[in-house]
Amino acid sequence: xxxxxxxxxxxxxIAHVDHGKTTLxxxxxxxxxxxxxxxxxxxxxxxxxxxxxxxxxxxAQAVRMLYKADDGxxxxxxxxxxxxxxxxxxxxxxxxxxxxxxxxxxxxxQGIEAQTIANVHxxxxxxxxIVPVVNKIDLPQANPELVRQEIEKVxxxxxxxxxxxxxxxxxxxxxxxxxxxxxxxxxxxxxxAPLRALIFDAKFDAYRGVVTxxxxxxxxxRKGARIEMMQTGKTFEADEVGIFRPERTPxxxxxxxxxxxxxxxxxxxxxxxxGDTVTEADRPASEPLPGYRHVTPMVFAGLFPTDSDQYQxxxxxxxxxxxxxxxxxxxxxxxxxxGFGFRCGFLGLLHMEIVQERLEREFNLTLLGTAPxxxxxxxxxxxxxxxxxxxxxxxxxxxxxxxxxxxVIATIVVPSAYLGNMMQLSQERRGQYLNTVxxxxxxxxxxxxxxxxxxxxxxxxxxxxxxKGYASLDYELVGFEEANLxxxxxxxxxxxxxxxxxxxxxxxxxxxxxxxAEKLKTLIPRQLFEVPIQAAIGGKIVARETVPAxxxxxxxxxxxxDVTRKRKLLEKQRxxxxxxxxxxxxxxPQEAFMAVLSLD
Amino acid sequence: xxxxxxxxLHVPFCTWVCKYCDFNAYAVLEGLIPAYVEALAREIxxxxxxxxxxxxxTVFIGGGxxxxxxxxxxxxxxxxxRSIGLASGAEVxxxxxxxxxxxxxxxxxxxxxxxxxxxxxxxxxxGALRFLERLHSGGEALDAIRIARAGGFANLNAxxxxxVPDVDLSMWLETLDAVVSEGVDHLSAYELTxxxxxxxxxxxxxxxxxxxxxxxxxxxxxxxAAQLGRAGFRHYEISNWARSGFECRHNLAGWRYQPYLxxxxxxxxxxRLDDRVTERSWNIKGPHAYVKQxxxxxxxxxxxxxxxxxxxxxxxxxIGVRLLEGTAAAQDFPSERRQLVAAxxxxxxxxxxxxxxxxxxxxxxxxATFLA
Numbered sequence: 011x012x013x014x015x016x017x018x019x020x021x022x023x024i025a026h027v028d029h030g031k032t033t034l035x036x037x038x039x040x041x042x043x044x045x046x047x048x049x050x051x052x053x054x055x056x057x058x059x060x061x062x063x064x065x066x067x068x069x070a071q072a073v074r075m076l077y078k079a080d081d082g083x084x085x086x087x088x089x090x091x092x093x094x095x096x097x098x099x100x101x102x103x104x105x106x107x108x109x110x111x112x113x114x115x116x117x118x119x120q121g122i123e124a125q126t127i128a129n130v131h132x133x134x135x136x137x138x139x140i141v142p143v144v145n146k147i148d149l150p151q152a153n154p155e156l157v158r159q160e161i162e163k164v165x166x167x168x169x170x171x172x173x174x175x176x177x178x179x180x181x182x183x184x185x186x187x188x189x190x191x192x193x194x195x196x197x198x199x200x201x202x203a204p205l206r207a208l209i210f211d212a213k214f215d216a217y218r219g220v221v222t223x224x225x226x227x228x229x230x231x232r233k234g235a236r237i238e239m240m241q242t243g244k245t246f247e248a249d250e251v252g253i254f255r256p257e258r259t260p261x262x263x264x265x266x267x268x269x270x271x272x273x274x275x276x277x278x279x280x281x282x283x284x285g286d287t288v289t290e291a292d293r294p295a296s297e298p299l300p301g302y303r304h305v306t307p308m309v310f311a312g313l314f315p316t317d318s319d320q321y322q323x324x325x326x327x328x329x330x331x332x333x334x335x336x337x338x339x340x341x342x343x344x345x346x347x348x349g350f351g352f353r354c355g356f357l358g359l360l361h362m363e364i365v366q367e368r369l370e371r372e373f374n375l376t377l378l379g380t381a382p383x384x385x386x387x388x389x390x391x392x393x394x395x396x397x398x399x400x401x402x403x404x405x406x407x408x409x410x411x412x413x414x415x416x417x418v419i420a421t422i423v424v425p426s427a428y429l430g431n432m433m434q435l436s437q438e439r440r441g442q443y444l445n446t447v448x449x450x451x452x453x454x455x456x457x458x459x460x461x462x463x464x465x466x467x468x469x470x471x472x473x474x475x476x477x478k479g480y481a482s483l484d485y486e487l488v489g490f491e492e493a494n495l496x497x498x499x500x501x502x503x504x505x506x507x508x509x510x511x512x513x514x515x516x517x518x519x520x521x522x523x524x525x526x527a528e529k530l531k532t533l534i535p536r537q538l539f540e541v542p543i544q545a546a547i548g549g550k551i552v553a554r555e556t557v558p559a560x561x562x563x564x565x566x567x568x569x570x571x572d573v574t575r576k577r578k579l580l581e582k583q584r585x586x587x588x589x590x591x592x593x594x595x596x597x598x599p600q601e602a603f604m605a606v607l608s609l610d
Numbered sequence: 611x612x613x614x615x616x617x618x619l620h621v622p623f624c625t626w627v628c629k630y631c632d633f634n635a636y637a638v639l640e641g642l643i644p645a646y647v648e649a650l651a652r653e654i655x656x657x658x659x660x661x662x663x664x665x666x667x668t669v670f671i672g673g674g675x676x677x678x679x680x681x682x683x684x685x686x687x688x689x690x691x692r693s694i695g696l697a698s699g700a701e702v703x704x705x706x707x708x709x710x711x712x713x714x715x716x717x718x719x720x721x722x723x724x725x726x727x728x729x730x731x732x733x734x735x736x737g738a739l740r741f742l743e744r745l746h747s748g749g750e751a752l753d754a755i756r757i758a759r760a761g762g763f764a765n766l767n768a769x770x771x772x773x774v775p776d777v778d779l780s781m782w783l784e785t786l787d788a789v790v791s792e793g794v795d796h797l798s799a800y801e802l803t804x805x806x807x808x809x810x811x812x813x814x815x816x817x818x819x820x821x822x823x824x825x826x827x828x829x830x831x832x833x834x835a836a837q838l839g840r841a842g843f844r845h846y847e848i849s850n851w852a853r854s855g856f857e858c859r860h861n862l863a864g865w866r867y868q869p870y871l872x873x874x875x876x877x878x879x880x881x882r883l884d885d886r887v888t889e890r891s892w893n894i895k896g897p898h899a900y901v902k903q904x905x906x907x908x909x910x911x912x913x914x915x916x917x918x919x920x921x922x923x924x925x926x927x928x929i930g931v932r933l934l935e936g937t938a939a940a941q942d943f944p945s946e947r948r949q950l951v952a953a954x955x956x957x958x959x960x961x962x963x964x965x966x967x968x969x970x971x972x973x974x975x976x977x978a979t980f981l982a
Contacts, residue, residue: 538953538954538955538972538975539953560972560975561824561825561828561971562824562827562828562971562972563971563972563973563974563975564848564970564971564972564973564974565803565973565974566800566801566803566848566849567800567803567849568848568865568929568932569861569864570618570864570870570872570878570880571618571620571872571876571877571878571892573864573878573880573890573925573929574878574890574892574915576928576977577925577928577981579974580928580974580977580978580981581978581981583974583978584978584979584981587978
């Protein structure tokens with residue numbers, strides 16, 4: 011089983027969404043005989059059902075392949091599949107830190123996209139050797155030659171090093187494996203040094219507890235060793251050490267350079283944090299590996315059961331989900347309008363959607379989610395600073411000295427024809443223009459500094475719709491910046507609905523208030539009585555709309571023969587009402603709580 | 611099982627199926643009528659043998675167009691009803707199309723034992739009659755009332771439709787006035803309702819026909835209510851008015867949640883079991899299949915549902931509130947009642963509740979509230 015260190019490789023596959031990363035990984039597994047073609051469920055590496063349905067990777071996966079190269083030697087290639095979405099960029103960075111090289115996949119018809127650039131930057135930061143691949147060359151609209159030039163020009167990799175491939179048809183697979191063993195350097199860590207293994211993922215197994223995915227960078231991890239997590243200081247006994255082929259296969263030890271897993275009776279993924287360093291408790295390393303970051307959520311939203319009887323079930327579901335999702339945070343929240351629920355923090359909008367979908371699907375809950383917001387930092391006149399992740403909790407304006415909001419650098423890659431649209435959109439969203447770079451293939455890389463709050467409010471959808479779907483986006487948090495912000499309150503039927511409050515720029519507040527009231531008017535169904543909708547800033551009403559009362563709802567006839575049908579009709583009416591949330595005496599549908607997201 | 615005192619007989623044949631109609635009715639099947647009447651008579655016999663039916667306090671022959679039946683055919687059906695047992699003073703209603711009302715027929719109907727005639731006038735306006743695809747004129751419709759009265763019917767109803775496109779308020783009230791002046795004892799005024807699956811439904815969906823808005827429909831409704839009130843009619847159900855003592859007892863029994871036996875194609879029955887569970891069943895719809903199945907297996911029941919005592923109470927309340935004098939059926943729903951009273955849809959008096967004016971306009975909202 012053991013492979014000399016100089017024949018070991020650890021690589022990742024990096025790509026923009028949909029460029030064929032997972033399909034390529036599948037081909038590599040097949041070609042190296044790691045998985046027999048007949049056992050090949052399409053996309054072996056994506057394991058969650060949701061991942062398969064959405065065609066995205068949420069959690070990193072790892073697998074060991076053995077490859078007999080042209081030089082006659084058999085190499086051990088460890089492949090780490092990384093998440094492919096900006097929400098999970100920290101996980102990507104840790105997965106890359108566990109590698110020595112990366113296969114960069116670029117779609118032959120799409121060319122370089124925002125995430126391609128972001129991924130390459132990250133790979134280069136980790137000093138990874140990059141093997142560039144142009145994929146999907148078999149598609150009719152493919153232009154591999156142009157993409158090859160783009161790779162040289164934009165990324166600075168020599169055009170002649172680019173491999174043409176079609177993962178779907180298995181073209182180029184051998185060339186890629188050859189390039190990996192030739193170009194990617196072998197690990198350099200000393201197997202005799204004190205243990206330092208990098209955690210790049212962790213997964214909760216109902217029977218075994220947490221399975222921690224690691225790469226040993228220095229030293230050797232043996233079964234039975236007492237291990238210590240260097241960030242948390244917690245110690246565990248390594249019950250099982252193993253590798254992925256691709257199913258878990260126990261072995262006696264993992265030496266420097268090797269990728270595998272450790273099971274150590276860890277009951278919560280929080281004790282096995284991505285980016286932490288595993289060392290030996292008896293002979294600890296002096297320093298942890300660099301780059302650990304405590305993951306903090308970027309986006310917050312309230313989750314409430316539509317049926318308040320489901321509160322306890324929601325609580326238990328969140329507890330279970332959190333065992334497997336260290337990035338998910340939550341705390342109980344009480345909304346005057348929506349009752350008891352939880353304020354949850356997510357890595358981004360996709361993460362939020364996935365969590366809500368899993369809660370509903372796997373735990374059979376019906377949830378009402380409030381519009382996502384970012385976390386603001388509010389400096390009070392008394393000198394203290396408080397974080398505010400719920401617009402309704404913004405302190406009284408009289409107490410506020412200043413409010414800061416999280417800022418990002420957004421990178422947009424778009425065909426030049428849509429440059430004007432992208433700039434206009436970004437300007438509308440309080441973006442500060444930074445830079446434009448023209449690329450081959452008539453494309454532009456545009457960078458803006460802008461508030462994260464603007465990004466999560468429908469920016470991506472707008473970006474897509476104003477570029478006919480061509481624009482791609484990546485962003486990176488760069489800190490907080492003071493802004494002139496106010497709270498916009500919404501009153502429905504005369505009473506404030508806390509879950510509809512939002513924090514907006516003062517200059518746009520009145521317009522936003524008007525748009526929100528108009529939008530809510532279309533979303534709130536007619537009730538028995540007239541329902542006024544008002545938007546207010548600091549107690550001053552800035553907009554008012556009215557949902558007129560229901561005028562007529564009566565069946566002319568109801569005789570013996572009709573009763574069953576009529577009753578079913580009314581029962582259906584009533585059933586529909588159950589999906590509405592009653593706030594005061596007004597029934598409000600879920601979409602209304604999301605209205606604040608799209609006010610353009 | 612609670613004893614059943616009401617019988618409904620369905621006659622699914624029409625000379626022409628009007629474009630707004632979504633009842634179980636068929637044109638060009640006249641050839642089937644004799645066999646159908648035989649089957650219907652047989653079903654009554656079988657049902658009466660199986661179920662605690664009679665004595666009958668009400669019989670209602672509806673359709674379709676039952677006035678297409680001959681005297682002997684009606685006699686056969688009424689003989690069967692009589693063999694179940696007809697209470698003295700029983701109300702026996704038949705629906706009639708104005709085109710069929712002649713003195714000879716009126717004589718035959720009375721002879722068969724029918725003592726209440728419900729005439730489908732719908733409208734007197736030529737444009738509206740054309741729009742509704744009625745085959746009679748306004749004058750013929752008024753003649754039908756006159757002939758029935760002269761022939762000896764002491765209990766007459768007219769069915770009218772309001773909210774017909776291009777019939778404005780004054781035209782509608784003219785129609786109403788003319789029908790009332792002709793001397794009917796009972797009046798049903800229905801809003802012309804667009805049902806999906808009808809030709810009118812399709813025309814409305816495709817924009818060929820524009821229906822009056824809710825405001826205009828309610829204006830015609832309340833104006834009719836006022837005019838009928840002045841003429842001495844009592845508004846006793848959402849769409850029904852009667853001179854004192856002429857309320858339709860058959861329909862009243864239904865709104866009061868009393869059981870009934872329905873025979874004929876697509877007819878519904880409702881039974882009350884001893885534990886207050888309600889059982890509803892319905893016959894197979896198609897007339898051909900009906901005839902065949904009666905011959906094979908007696909009652910051609912095609913589906914049934916049972917409602918727990920609790921759901922049945924909700925249903926009883928949903929139907930009961932349609933009676934404008936009020937109902938005690940909502941007694942088991944104190945919190946719903948409070949909520950509806952607070953919303954101004956129900957008025958509480960004497961332990962009963964009744965719809966307010968606004969409650970009449972939103973009766974479905976009220977009804978739905980009682981369906982848990």
